[in-house]
Amino acid sequence: MILTERKVPFELMYIRAFSRRVEMDLKGRRMLSVLESGYEGEQQYDKILEAAGHEGLIVFRDIYVKAGDAVAQFDSIIIDGNSVTVNEIKNYSGFYSYVDGQWFSGKFEVTEDAISQLKLAMGKLKKIRYDAKMNFDVRGKIIFPNLDLQFDCDDERARSMVVMRNQLKEYLESFRSGGISEQSKEIARVIYRKIIENPYFDKTADITVLRCGLYCISCGSFDLDIQKYYAYCMQCKCRESKESHIIRGLSDFKALFRHDKMTRQKLQVLLGDQVSERMLQRMLKKYCETFSTGVSIYYKFKYYDYDDAVNKEPRNSKYHLGLKLFK
Template sequence: MINRLRFEPKELEMLRFLSRRLELPLKNENQYLHLEKGYAGEQHFDRELQDLPDSCIILNDLLLENSNTHFQIDTLLIAGGTIFIFEVKNYEGDYYIENERWYSLLSKTEIKNPLLQLQRSETLLRGLLKEFGYHLPIKSHLIFINPGFQLYQAPINIPAVFPSQLNRFLEKLKTIPNAAKSRNLKLAEQLNARCLKENPYVRIPEYTYDLLRKGIICSSCTSFLARFTQGYLTCGECGSKEKVDTAVLRSVKEFAVLFPDRKITTNTIVDWCGGIGSGKVVQRILVRNYEKKGRGKASYYQACQREEKVNGGQMD
């Protein structure tokens, strides 16, 4: 089984880092929680697909373009001579359909019809396949992964897999006969090559370095670490201990993600970590884990070349 690996969306990573260091506007806070839950649902579905035969090809998180229009596919499966599109939804609670509109039963508010997004992706993918010279059948499904989800008044022919149906659906996928694997591999490579490297629709609130709270964040409870003794940092809230090297490196990663255009220097990281640990401690950690550029006060650090590889388009 060939996989296009799924990586955490940059938008989610940035919002998570920001949420710990400033108070996000309500709109962005809801956006962050929505992305976090959605990503958890996609990871859950990834685990469910692990037992499919090796003849199946799975491409995760495809961001494609056709006819000057972008579209995203959570999971694409090539099995036999068929392409499956899966749109994963981690909805929780009770929902219902009325006059082809979707509503939350609790709030009575209308939500986006996920079928429209699924149909749009299928149409655009079909156009892309035609461009590649393929005329394979496409089967699209909404995957409701959360066992706490219930949909009322759904038509019997809705292209969806509900939590109670997932195991049976996966068993059915396992019975699909093998097809020409070389053709499927070629198609997978073409789709992977056409993936956009960056999402053009990332929505991040404006922020500056001075606006963000400085310090090292506990990896267990997300409070700010305060005590530094004998090479360890201790959280005053939950009591967890962490090696200073691990904690500082995690903080450097946050800084690099939030400020990709700023140089990583010893003084900058000391300030970013809220003064926890001396300049000598931070410098030692940077020297061991990053590549030093320049000399004296003009020196700075950057990720080693092996760490800078873009993994988003890799297939294993």
């Protein structure tokens, strides 16, 4: 039983939307690729867990938990009977080693220490256990879901904390409980109550450095021929409904200006004034909740992101969302 679904992390959402509208420098591009790769590794892990089956288990995916004054992020927590297992997922690829307590990628030292991170996360669960006066086992493993990883390790203890991709299915299948017990539910309730939103992410983009307007989802080009219902990409020749463009605009606005109130005017600026007021108004009504401060009206996107909106919205209108080549 999956209690919290994995979603695109805020930081990745932000940098994806940002990278569409600015020329990224090397550091930014590297950050984007690290985040994409991390998310991809987590999705791989989720797939293998789905295949292994999780009936009888309670699973938390990608949560931030407050324990005392500190906050910890967990990629995955599995509750099985009376034991709680943390899985710290690292999508490393290439050649990695752990020698004399230090991680290396090829010959280069890696500052990130997966073992410390895992221990820290386990420590937070122990703190929760202590505070709640409960009694459950806390376990943990570092998961390497990437098949393209060669890992050398001279430390038996560290080695025993790692699950490689070729062992992952068997490892996840080894969780075998006789159904979800009352005790598991109680542990899950205690953890659930401690979940908070990611407190570390507070980036907001500067609209003046962004390229505004609609862009092609397929190739990223802003060179579009915008007609009544569709926008045609002059570069890759694909056709996308304007409705789809506007949903992406709403999703991008949320990602780029998380703490800003979205007004129709601000959204119109991001969209480069390329959509008629009437159509925008209709889309805001369909995809957003409306709020009023008394002096102004602002909107909140009803969905987590573009994909969430497209998956939940019935596709029965003439503005259907699919991409199509027109040449």
